[in-house]
Amino acid sequence: MNMKTLTLITLAVMLTTSCSGTYHAYYETLKLAFSESTDAQMSLVEVQQSPVDVISLKRGERPVAIMALAYLENAQHKWVSRDNAMLIIEKGRVVRTLGLKENLLYLANTKSDPLKSFPSVMPKKQWQSMADFTGDQYAYPLESTFTTEKSEVLQALSLNITTLLFVENVSYLAPANFIRVNNGWTNYYWYDKQSGELIKTIQTLSPLAEPLEITYLSRISRLNH
């Protein structure tokens, strides 16, 4: 089969496909399924000019969203999204979520959370807590073990930031009435080595929840590098 014949066949198939309503619907469905979702992005200048502090959030495989700081009260940062979701973060740890399909309702024992002394004081090695989730899931015991991983250079907003990475291994101690694949997960915290500010974290709230990758864009824009 020469090139001319092949081109003619391809052209005929394309024209036939575009004329048929059903095949056009198939084509549109597949195009939507395989199209890449676009991430919400802000440049360094845009972040610096923003009157409100912003973070970027990547939730599981979803595209990146930009959340803005709505309230700063009781030592809690309350970040909101355009679609009315809210993350309440206490010293770097997500302690409450609203507007998601599955929400973290309450996290106990946050007063003795070792994250509160990061990174200036060597953290306690272990921490225990309990979590309540939507769907009548209450008092699930969690046990964390912290380790200082290493120095790492992080890239964000076109900047290279030298960070100190802390790793938290979380065990989910609640007995399950069904077969559970994951009984634990790992959370990551990157602190700027120079200022000691938390600039990025990846946290999972429960075994079946999607990880939340949070980058503190406004904090990064204020770093003196």
Add this chain to the structure above:
Amino acid sequence: MKKILMAATAALCFAGGSFALENAGGDSAFTTALGSVNKPIILAGAAGLGVLGAVVANNRGTAKLVPVVTPVEPPVECGAGEELVDGECVPSSPTTTVTSTVTATNTVTSTVTSTITTPITVTVTATTL
């Protein structure tokens, strides 16, 4: 002791510094936010299988043909004083009774033709006195 004091001072510096610089937007923060946190994930594999299933189902063509039923219009009922003309109700004509006496004279002319067939039978009855 010196180390503890230094560590505590550093911790206070970090804690104070990070809060002092941050700007909260209150209710207007929603307008600064971009994108969706709850955007549904479309699984390409599932969509592909769905389309494949649709192609197969459509090509088999086993769908039942539903006969088209033409709706029957209900009979037109006319009201009092109306009558149905060509499917429409029109006012009926008023009934008028006329009484009249007619006098007429008729002249009747008729021709009678009789045919006698022979033989003629005469029956005589004799009476003795």
